[in-house]
Amino acid sequence: MSVIDHLTELRYRLVICIASVVVGALVAYVFYEPLLAFIKHPIDTAGSVGEVKVTDLFVQGVATAFIFRLKVSAFAGFAFALPVVMFQLWRFVTPALDPREKRYAIPFVLSSLGLFAFGGFLAFKILPVAIEFLLGFVPPAQPLILLTEYLNFVIYMVLGFGLSFQFPLVLVSLAAVGLLDSRTLRKRRRMAILMAFILAALATPGGDPLSQTTMAVPLYILYELSILVIRYGLKR
Secondary structure, eight states: HHHHHHHHHHHHHHHHHHHHHHHHHHHHHTTHHHEEEHHHHHHHHHHHEETTEOOOEESSSSSSSHHHHHHHHHHHHHHHHHHHHHHHHHHGGGGSHHHHHHHHHHHEEEEEEEHHHHHHHHHHHHHHHHHHHHHOTTTSSSOOOEHHHHHHHHOOOOOEEEHHHHHHHHHHHHHHSSOHHHHHHHHHHHHHHHHHHHHHHHHHHHHOOOHHHHHHHHHHHHHHHHHIIHHHIIIO
């Protein structure tokens, strides 16, 4: 394919990705109330601090609530469209791959989606405990939690977990092109444990030890699984 053909193909794939995100955002805008209830679930189950329930969220400004709804719709739209985006990425890079590489493309995409979903699931499971832990330092003051700040906290937590759990795919990809092998990774286990906790400390917005440990331990387990995939799947 010529450069023009590649650019045309890229534009076509980008249009599909953007359209899928827009459609997902419109669906999320219509079903905003159940989405908001889903997003608020972690803080609803977190309990209370002092005399104020942590479920009390506040809005600052006249237009903030509308902007918040747009932000929730955009984030949910991207989440809904993620399988389409990954599929379009796979279709774009497929022509440049040889038959052996094409065989790994679909498992790579499915693994990426699965790991992101697993990371997001863990983030939502740990959020109530993390919120209670962080707000435990508030008394004798009373917490005033803004709706937008809470949403940012949830988004950063979900993205932090979801994106961090893509790290094993990076290792497998490097091994697939011959830049890594299982023997090297086995020798770096201690370094991997340290890096897992450093990455967890950087990726968790609250900085609480429970969230960091909840991310770091599965990350190291995924590191060990990566070694098995590279050794027995890629034969490296």
